[in-house]
Amino acid sequence: MSASETPDTPVRQAARRARTAAADLAPAPRTTRDAALLAIAEALTARADEIVAANAGDVAKARAAGTAESVVDRLTLTPERVAAIASDVRDVIALPDPVGEVQRGSTLPNGLELRQVRVPLGVVGIIYEARPNVTVDAAALCLKSGNAVLLRGSSSAHASNTALVAVLRDAVVKAGLPADVVQLVPGESRESVTELMRARGLVDVLIPRGGASLIKTVVEQSTVPVIETGTGNxxxxxxxxxxxxxxxxxxxxxxxxxxxxxxxxxxxxxxxxxxxxxxxxxxxxxxxxxxxxxxxxxxxxxxxxxxxxxxxxxxxxxxxxxxxxxxxxxxxxxxxxxxxxxxxxxxxxxxxxxxxxxxxxxxxxxxxxxxxxxxxxxxxxxxxxxFGFGAEIGISTQKLHARGPMGLPELTSTKYVVTGDGHIRE
Amino acid sequence: MSASETPDTPVRQAARRARTAAADLAPAPRTTRDAALLAIAEALTARADEIVAANAGDVAKARAAGTAESVVDRLTLTPERVAAIASDVRDVIALPDPVGEVQRGSTLPNGLELRQVRVPLGVVGIIYEARPNVTVDAAALCLKSGNAVLLRGSSSAHASNTALVAVLRDAVVKAGLPADVVQLVPGESRESVTELMRARGLVDVLIPRGGASLIKTVVEQSTVPVIETGTGNxxxxxxxxxxxxxxxxxxxxxxxxxxxxxxxxxxxxxxxxxxxxxxxxxxxxxxxxxxxxxxxxxxxxxxxxxxxxxxxxxxxxxxxxxxxxxxxxxxxxxxxxxxxxxxxxxxxxxxxxxxxxxxxxxxxxxxxxxxxxxxxxxxxxxxxxxFGFGAEIGISTQKLHARGPMGLPELTSTKYVVTGDGHIRE
CATH class of the missing domain: 3.40.309.10 (Aldehyde Dehydrogenase; Chain A, domain 2)
Structure with a gap:
């Protein structure tokens, strides 16, 4: 197994915890996942002060570093913005559940019953820039579709993301799910991104959200399958x-x-x-x-x-x-x-x-x-x-798996369930 | 444009020709693609002697090199086996056309008409071992699904593949399609495989068919998106x-x-x-x-x-x-x-x-x-x-794009066609 030959690091350990949590999350019914989302929405509102305080630190640092005001604006959280983020989570609850949907099915000539069923992808990694709302948005869409998520935001939003993820983890535990279904990727260095891109076998898909150069880097260096998003000429x-x-x-x-x-x-x-x-x-x-x-x-x-x-x-x-x-x-x-x-x-x-x-x-x-x-x-x-999808994790500009705006179904895979009564091949 | 910075090589030139041919092939209606497949089936039968003669050279070389008899058997073509390959091509003609199938559609609240339509992937690269039947089989499935194909078989089957691809190219031209919808990847060296794996932007997907080590190499080194196939524990x-x-x-x-x-x-x-x-x-x-x-x-x-x-x-x-x-x-x-x-x-x-x-x-x-x-x-x-799919290009063991046996629909992507009458966003 090549995975065991790779040196263990905090990023790989986090990915392994995500994998274990994903196995518990995948068979959880919609009611459990929706309860976790509701707990998240409630906790965001209840703990808005804590989140805004952490964010103020990031904003002050960004200003001190002379960051462009448009970037600072995207980074900034106010009580109103946190309330809007919580409201978006409530909207996700209302969306149809993609997990378990039967894509196709038939009875084969020999009597075998074939069903192709939507299942979660497993562990989804998101690499994104200094927009703390993406932290909650991506986590909510991954949870709704039964996936564990590894979040790697910009280091300039690290305090905000740390506060938000603490709130998210407490909330999912309250709903009976393991905290590790939502994790920040440990470390703020470039190396932690590289390790995430190399965690093939632990992470099922990486979705980079951001500028063309970020996406190019991930596409070229990742051994984990990537969904390219968002470059629009x-x-x-x-x-x-x-x-x-x-x-x-x-x-x-x-x-x-x-x-x-x-x-x-x-x-x-x-x-x-x-x-x-x-x-x-x-x-x-x-x-x-x-x-x-x-x-x-x-x-x-x-x-x-x-x-x-x-x-x-x-x-x-x-x-x-x-x-x-x-x-x-x-x-x-x-x-x-x-x-x-x-x-x-x-x-x-x-x-x-x-x-x-x-x-x-x-x-x-x-x-x-x-x-x-x-x-x-x-x-x-x-x-x-x-397009009426109710949610969007990004817009794919590649041809494999998903193309165009990606909603909840695009965060799933499928499996075939084949039922017989002792069928063997002649 | 990063593509133009990469030095041009015979493999990249072939991929570029495939890309141009794919653009002509994609809008070709089913009747044209089926006519090309029929021409292929007929030409295989008519030119079986030529194919078997070329194959005899590969077989003699393999025997001289002390190749295991089971491998030699898979390499060997006889008139009967060529006839069976031609018959398989005729079966592909009869399969439903995946191209143009409307996956979903709706009229949006503002009156815009949305349709998600199946389209070919574009250029498909297949890397495979010493089974000349795969040459025809893969080319037929790619043609049926509107894709240009770049074939990279084993060097031990090079004479057989060269003869087969010559027959295929003559046949598709007869049906009015460009010869370059079917090409052998030039060169027999390892480097030509590496170049194929690095032709991102020219090749849309690579499908390695063969042993675990081939698949591992492709998965780790390719910047072109890969569909992992066929490892079964x-x-x-x-x-x-x-x-x-x-x-x-x-x-x-x-x-x-x-x-x-x-x-x-x-x-x-x-x-x-x-x-x-x-x-x-x-x-x-x-x-x-x-x-x-x-x-x-x-x-x-x-x-x-x-x-x-x-x-x-x-x-x-x-x-x-x-x-x-x-x-x-x-x-x-x-x-x-x-x-x-x-x-x-x-x-x-x-x-x-x-x-x-x-x-x-x-x-x-x-x-x-x-x-x-x-x-x-x-x-x-x-x-x-x-499973009743009528054809199989491989069995995917990954979660993105396709999972399990891949038929013709798995060789397609989709695009959204959105029709309005002057719609703008408010």
Missing amino acids: CHVYVDERADIDTALAILVNSKAQRPSVCNAAETVLVHAGIADTFLPRALEALAEAGVTVHGDSAWQTVAGTSGRTVLPATDEDWASEYLSYDIAAAVVPSLDAAVEHIRAWSSGHTEAIITADAAAARRFTALVDSAAVMVNASTRFTDGAQ | CHVYVDERADIDTALAILVNSKAQRPSVCNAAETVLVHAGIADTFLPRALEALAEAGVTVHGDSAWQTVAGTSGRTVLPATDEDWASEYLSYDIAAAVVPSLDAAVEHIRAWSSGHTEAIITADAAAARRFTALVDSAAVMVNASTRFTDGAQ
């Missing part, structure tokens, strides 16, 4: 037969409604046949929304004649996930050329076509290979809550 | 309330019907309450089937009093996937102790319980976390054909 393609007003509204909404998130658009591609009409109006609408355009020569020419500024786009722009009020922009000779551009540069998150032409919509949705393809709708709709 | 647990004759029949069938395959049993666990009756009869039945028992002290004691030989079992035996006429054997004090043993040593493939007790069956299936759990049936039933 999303495209809006305005077809030759787009309604101009619809296209403008969707473009501006996709780009500027909330530029810092993964489902915001980063590139607009416009069919040459509509460029003369569309580009001047798009430049005006984007300027009004405060968006800087990085355009190809066609966009630059139109900008010149209409007195607007367009920065010249390079390959770096086509590849960029700006997450800011910037957009790359090109004119393409055809729908197929738009698809080619998307194939070359997209991260496979979300692409939208704006068109009144049914054949164009059909061709675009068939040829574009991304987690979500929008027809006459904003890229901003790729989201677990918007 | 399977257990038969004989409960206190088992019918003795049923238990004997299932035990012997699980172990000895075909010991060389992954769903054969490798360990038998017997409840202490039935050991006095069961062990002497089990020793007799296993001896008759030619099986060597590696037992704990209880089995050794019974062997002593009944004049049979039982080798002492060590931790190595509990961990072993013998794939031979050997079995590890222990007596356990309870069902829960059997579950503990399985949790400690199983590879998570298949475990069986033999019992007349409904509560014991229910507890065992709830607590055992393996791809398949059998109740009163042989472990040998964990198999795509037996």
Whole structure:
């Protein structure tokens, strides 16, 4: 067994405790898991002062270190925010239970009864940045789906996460579950992340939530299976037969409604046949929304004649996930050329076509290979809550296991239960 | 783009050609894919002589190298075997098309229409051993599910695989598809396998088919997502309330019907309450089937009093996937102790319980976390054909994406298609 050859460390010990706890949690019925979630919601409210006090330490340190105010804001917990987190946990209780759902079943010709049943994954590791709400959110979704969770947040939120996890652990014990179904990964060093990524056989899946560089590191170094999430270089393609007003509204909404998130658009591609009409109006609408355009020569020419500024786009722009009020922009000779551009540069998150032409919509949705393809709708709709999943652990941009917004079913595996009465193979 | 920083090699070039071909293949309707499969079946029959001649070279080399006769047998192609392979391709044509199947769909409160649709994975890499039939079988399943395939067989079957892939490529072109939907990975060196494992972004999934050491290497070194297949340390647990004759029949069938395959049993666990009756009869039945028992002290004691030989079992035996006429054997004090043993040593493939007790069956299936759990049936039933899937690309022993026998749906991903009429987020 290769696991026993690896030197034991606090991280591996924690993973082993999670594994044992997961075995107890997996067969626990919904009532037990929901009771644990209710205990968590109640404890968060009851112990909000303690949590906010611990958080104040993290916030003071972050400010002293000159951290950007937007990051400090995400880090900050107030009594109101803790109450909102507790309310989110109550919402998770109400969601349908994925565990035990029969995916398919049949009686085989020899009389064997076959059932494929959803089961928890086991131990889920989450690596994330300085957002303490993720600590509770991820733990709640893992508990609901019967998984033990190993949480590895940012060291800048360590005091907050320690306080939150103490509350969570006390609450699950009250509901009769082992405390180790929820654990913070011990240690604040980089090595503890590396050990978590190497704990194959102890941890069933790692979900990195955060920036592109974090995700790239985990994907490249982890021997534990990874679900890649959240990198979104999303495209809006305005077809030759787009309604101009619809296209403008969707473009501006996709780009500027909330530029810092993964489902915001980063590139607009416009069919040459509509460029003369569309580009001047798009430049005006984007300027009004405060968006800087990085355009190809066609966009630059139109900008010149209409007195607007367009920065010249390079390959770096086509590849960029700006997450800011910037957009790359090109004119393409055809729908197929738009698809080619998307194939070359997209991260496979979300692409939208704006068109009144049914054949164009059909061709675009068939040829574009991304987690979500929008027809006459904003890229901003790729989201677990918007899709009606009630919860979201992340948005997968990979093709294995889960693709697109991941809800509770995506936190499960399956097993086959086969029942006979003495069946043997001839 | 990290891909462009990696030095270009023949393997990466092949993967890039596969990627381009996959984009053409993905939107091809079933009729085109089925026509390609029919052309393959016909070409295999028409060009059987050419294939058998190339294979004869591999076989001669293997014999000269002193290869075991069982391995030479698996390597060998005859006109009859080629005809059987062609017939298997015809069977794949008849299977339901997984591509385009709508997995779920709804109309969201805002009127957006959401559909989750099955799509091909893209480029599938298969790494396998000296069985030329896998070349055709894997290519046929990938084509049927709309995927381009990169085949990396054993160098000892290189001439056979080269001949087979030439036939396959000619056939798919005849059906109007690009030849590069089927490719042999260039090069026979270990480095070419390493390059394949590092072609993240070009190859969507790697499926290693073969021995435990091959699979371990791929799992540890690949940055391309891997589906682990086929390691089977399977257990038969004989409960206190088992019918003795049923238990004997299932035990012997699980172990000895075909010991060389992954769903054969490798360990038998017997409840202490039935050991006095069961062990002497089990020793007799296993001896008759030619099986060597590696037992704990209880089995050794019974062997002593009944004049049979039982080798002492060590931790190595509990961990072993013998794939031979050997079995590890222990007596356990309870069902829960059997579950503990399985949790400690199983590879998570298949475990069986033999019992007349409904509560014991229910507890065992709830607590055992393996791809398949059998109740009163042989472990040998964990198999795509037996499960009625009509085809099998392997048996997954991991929890992500696919678990247990993998048929055509497991060779697909999904995408969300979302249709509106100008929807934007407020």
